[in-house]
Amino acid sequence: MRLRPLSLLVLLVVVGVAVSGCLVTRHIVADQEHRLLKQRTEEAALYLSSAIGSVQGTLGSLAATASGSGGKASFAASANLATKIPNSFTTIALVSTKGTPHVVAFGGHDIGTLGVTRSVAVASAVVAVKTKGLAEMATTPPFRDGGSSSHLGFAFAGPGLTDEVVYAEIDVHPETSSPATSGAPFSELVAAVYAGTKVRADQLILSSAPARQVPLRGEVASATSPVGQGNWLLVAKAKHPLVGSAATAMPWAILAAGLLVALLATGIVETMARRREYADTLVAERTEELEHSMAELASAHDQLIRQERLAAIGELASTIGHELRNPLGVISNAVYLLRNDFGPNPTDAAQRHLATAEREVSAATVIVTDLLEFARQRQPVVSDVDLNALVDEVLSVLPPPTGMTVQREGVSGPVIARADRDMLRQVVLNLVSNGYQAMTDGGVLTVGVRAVDGAVQLAVRDNGAGMSAETRGRLFEPFFTTKARGVGLGLAVSKRIVEAHHGDISVDSVEGEGSEFRVTLPVITVPRPSSPADSRIEVQR
DSSP states (O other), X not given: OOOOHHHHHHHHHHHHHHHHXXXXXXXXXXXXXXXXXXXXXXXXXXXXHHHHHHHHHHHHHHHHHHTSTTHHHHHHHHHHHHHTSTTSOSEEEEEEOSSSOEEEEEXXXXXXXXXXXXXXXXXXXXXXXXXXXXXXXXEOOOBOSSSSSEEEEXXXXXXXXXXXEEEEEEEEOTTSOOGGGTSTTGGGEEEEEESSSSOOGGGEEEESSOGXXXXXXXXXXXXXXXXXXXXXXXXXEESSOTTOXXXXXXXXXXXXXXXXXXXXXXXXXXXXXXXXXXXHHHHHHHXXXXXXXXXXXXXHHHXXXXXXXXXXXXHHHHHHHHHHHHHHHHHHHHHXXXXXXXXXXXXXXXXXXXXXXXXXXXXXXXXXXXXXHHHHXXXXXXXXXXXXXXXXXXXXXXXXXXXXXXXXXXXXXOOEEEEOHHHHHHHHHHHHXXXXXXXXXXXXXXXXXXXXXXXXXXXXXXXXXXXXXXXXXXXXXXXXXXXXXXXXXXXXXXXXXXXXXXXXXXXXXXXXXXXXXXXEESSEEEOOTTOTTSOOEEEOO
């Protein structure tokens, strides 16, 4: 099912707003998450700095013990006590800096010879004290001295010690979680501490993540903590979203809600659009039906007026026809008597005048007959009518004028139709007479009778002037004529007679080439050529 443009636009706009809201909210949440992670990491770095500060305080108190009245013995006792604390120093030594640095007193494990790494840390502490004149601490990077554990050393030198330095070591196990990173503020973080400013595996001293997850990846934050003369690097990532699960789910909730709103809005708009289209279609159909009804009403009104007018004209025509028929009969008889009175050899002028009188009386008789036929509207009384014989009779009554000839086409034998002979004779008379009148300059009138698909067809064709499209459109209207004389009822009466026989009358005409009228009657009788004795076959509809 295809969406309409408006529905598609609403869907795209709402989805776009939802996606934009999701992206913006997600960016805000991510930014807030990063800020919180940075804050927690800095807090952890401060905690680490305070822890380192406690280490420096412990070494400072031991240095004070070594420089006090108890001397080396008191130092050794205090150092032993300090190494007994869980997760504390593994060894604490008092190192002489005269000549080659060497241990003069210790507590915990004996470290024996200092070695290069320890000596560097001791020397760094001594240099710092001599340079600044303050208590300073130096550290070693994580190192091994042949054992399986890594060590981290702290060297402390202060103004109270002239030729000695306090040195302490702790074991480093970066592959296991340290208790130092299990409590606050590390409870929300996965952290890794490096004894330097870069992320290096050999500098890792503390980690709360398994070894396979180090170095930490993804969304991480880092902070530095000052330790003696250098800085330690703390890298951390959040164990869980610091902004909370609700804030983390907010972008996706906005996206889901936006998509739901988009579907609902699209469905509503699409439904309203379909309802509107249906309403428009219904209105258009009702409007079309109303217009059609109005047109039918107007047509019926015009038809009613026309019928009333024709009824009045028909009544008048009937009266006039009856009144004119008797005088015309008297005139016709008078002309006949005059022709007899002139004898066998009348003068040319007398013959001409008598012929004119007979022709005009005949024309007037035709008009009166048309008027009466138009006014009478009687039903046909059918019988067997031989159309070829009827055509012959009409042509004998209306012979072709001078300059015209008549041709016959179609079946030569009898063609019998069931029709009212007088009414059908009137139709043929009108068509033949019109054909003559159409050929003012002479021509050929063709009359044909043939069987066509179970019907009989009478065709009258002339090669006269033809008719225009406008004339053809009004040809069968009562009282419409293009002749100088006539009342325009011949074709109207002919059409009504043919329709009374359930037939059809049509015309084809081309201006300058002539016209052809065709009368088709649906009930016919045609001859059977192979059997002269059985010359008629009746076909009924």
